Structures are given as structure tokens and as C-alpha cells.
Amino acid sequence: MLEPLVRAALLEDLGRAGDITTDAIVAPYHYARTVLAARQCGIIAGLDLAKLAFRLISPDVEISVERPDGSSVVEGEVIASVVGPARAILTAERSALNFLCHLSGIATATASIVAAVREYPAKIVCTRKTTPGLRTVEKYAVRAGGGSNHRFGLDDAILIKDNHIAIAGGIRAAIKRARNSAGHLVKIEVEVDTLTQLEEALTLAPDAVLLDNMSVDELRQAVSMVAGRAITEASGRITASTAPAIAAGIDLISIGWLTHSAPVLDIGLDYRAA
Known part of the structure; x- marks a missing residue:
């Protein structure tokens, strides 16, 4: 490659x-x-x-x-x-x-x-926001720096985002369609912007929830709501200075700028x- x-x-x-x-x-x-x-x-x-x-x-x-x-x-x-x-x-x-x-x-x-979140179990992961043609090596570089990788492409996991939800007519409809289509080894993650959306998503037991652009207080409430029933992932303009406040209780912190703007x-x- x-x-x-x-x-x-x-x-x-x-x-x-x-x-x-x-x-x-x-x-x-x-x-x-x-x-x-x-x-x-x-x-x-x-x-x-x-x-x-x-x-x-x-x-x-x-x-x-x-x-x-x-x-x-x-x-x-x-x-x-x-x-x-x-x-x-x-x-x-x-x-x-x-x-x-x-x-x-x-x-x-x-x-x-x-290093900023070393006191917490949260993993730092990259995204698909990569330089065209260089995704494999950019994701490799994240691992060289001690991070982990999110999905490599559209074909290795289902991530239901805001536009999917809008077109499907809601979170429940989107998750149901995804589950009917996915193979038994394919994980399903759903992106939510509010605690109300999170509550609705949890009724259908997704494998992971992406908590997008939530405040620190909202993230703490979200972690409490999830209560270990799904992997929690925080995202949204996270830096070394803001990451520690976010990391408590979160499983993953995804950061797009690591690959597109470092x-x-x-x-x-x-x-x-x-």
C-alpha cells in the first residue's frame, strides 16, 4: 500500500x-x-x-x-x-x-x-477526515502517537449521522433500518446532539453513541444515562486543553483535526x- x-x-x-x-x-x-x-x-x-x-x-x-x-x-x-x-x-x-x-x-x-488524558481510560481516536489518498498512513501516524483508529471507511461499521436521521424520519427509524441491514458482526453507532436524542437512541440498544458537540455537563449526564449499555464517544473541536474535562467516564474521544490539520x-x- x-x-x-x-x-x-x-x-x-x-x-x-x-x-x-x-x-x-x-x-x-x-x-x-x-x-x-x-x-x-x-x-x-x-x-x-x-x-x-x-x-x-x-x-x-x-x-x-x-x-x-x-x-x-x-x-x-x-x-x-x-x-x-x-x-x-x-x-x-x-x-x-x-x-x-x-x-x-x-x-x-x-x-x-x-498525554493530556493519561489519568483517564478514554482512548483518543481519529476520524475519516483525512487527506484524500493518505488515510491509511495518516491513521497509522495516529497509532504511532499513542492513539487508536475509528473506522477506516464507510464499509467497516455503521455510523448513523444527522443527515441519515433526517432522511429516515427519525432516530428510531434509522436504527431499525440499519439493524435490519447489518450483518451480525457489524457494529452500529448513532450520533446524537442532545440528551433527548440520546434517550430515544438508547431504547434501541445501539453498540455505540457519538455525543457530538455536547458541553461537559451534558457529557456527564450522557454517561450517566448510558450507564455502560453502549460505548460512549465524544467529539467536537476537542484540544489538549479541553480533553481532560471531557475524558472522565467517556470511552472514546474522536478528533478530526489530528489528521486534517495537525x-x-x-x-x-x-x-x-x-
Whole structure:
């Protein structure tokens, strides 16, 4: 699953004529010793994609990993050494860093939320709000940061949302239709915005309830109403500063911005003279 992503990124960058800057300046026989180094503190994710970027340009590039995915790094720390034909290293540099910085940013953001709720059993999960084509690796980065994954797509669980409810004519109708259609291994979750909706949903025993954009007080009441009869999931613009107040009694905290808006982790490729 990774190689097509990396090949597409390289093709996008190389275009029709390849790296005309490097080819003009760097001799084909020149070998270089470089390192991938952290320029700020964070959590690493995406090294497999970075390694593929270099190796697809030239199998002669050797990568030695010092800090594998899931590792915490500090500013200036070497993540991996990259040694080989200088042309290949420079040509693959940006594609490798794009993956590594983006996914490490997701892992770092996830780790910050996980740390904020470490005193509670609540799990931090991502959503389907992902970059088109990159869902698998972005969800992997969430796990590298200590989080967990929500459903990967529309085909692995039923999540009844507001528009489903509106079109079906109500929560009860939507849940009944879902249950009549779902196989015995398929979980059913329903999104609710109010405690009244939650009360109605619970009469049909869904497997999970998504408590969307509720206040802390409403969430506490919701947890009391559910009383362990379903998995409880809180969502809605949750950050590291707001997560602890939400986490008490909640099973899952889902956060869309982890995959669609997490800032990159600044990582650079630095040349080291032989």
C-alpha cells in the first residue's frame, strides 16, 4: 500500500525531465553522507515512506534508522542517516520529508492529547477526515502517537449521522433500518446532539453513541444515562486543553483535526562532510 503513494509523490515532483537542478550541479559519481534531523521536539512517524522515496530513486542509498517510528525526539537529534549517490538523495529529499514531516506532525499532535488524558481510560481516536489518498498512513501516524483508529471507511461499521436521521424520519427509524441491514458482526453507532436524542437512541440498544458537540455537563449526564449499555464517544473541536474535562467516564474521544490539520513536525536533511 505504501509504494504506490511514494511513486506518485516522486512522479509529481520529477515531472517530465527529472531533477534538472541536481543533475546540472552534482556529478553522477558523487556520494554523500546526510542525516535526517529533528528541528523541534516531537514523535516520529513515516520513516518507511521516507526510506522508500530514497530507495526508489536509487537502491544504492543506505538508510540507518536511529529513532524509529513512535520514538520521541528533541531538537537536533538524528533520526536516521542517509548515505549513497548524492543525486538520488537530493532528488528524493522533498518527497521523503513531505511524508515524514506530515506524519510525524500527526503523531506529535496525537501524543499531546493522549498525554493530556493519561489519568483517564478514554482512548483518543481519529476520524475519516483525512487527506484524500493518505488515510491509511495518516491513521497509522495516529497509532504511532499513542492513539487508536475509528473506522477506516464507510464499509467497516455503521455510523448513523444527522443527515441519515433526517432522511429516515427519525432516530428510531434509522436504527431499525440499519439493524435490519447489518450483518451480525457489524457494529452500529448513532450520533446524537442532545440528551433527548440520546434517550430515544438508547431504547434501541445501539453498540455505540457519538455525543457530538455536547458541553461537559451534558457529557456527564450522557454517561450517566448510558450507564455502560453502549460505548460512549465524544467529539467536537476537542484540544489538549479541553480533553481532560471531557475524558472522565467517556470511552472514546474522536478528533478530526489530528489528521486534517495537525501542523507538520519540522525535520530536515542535513549534509555531513565525509
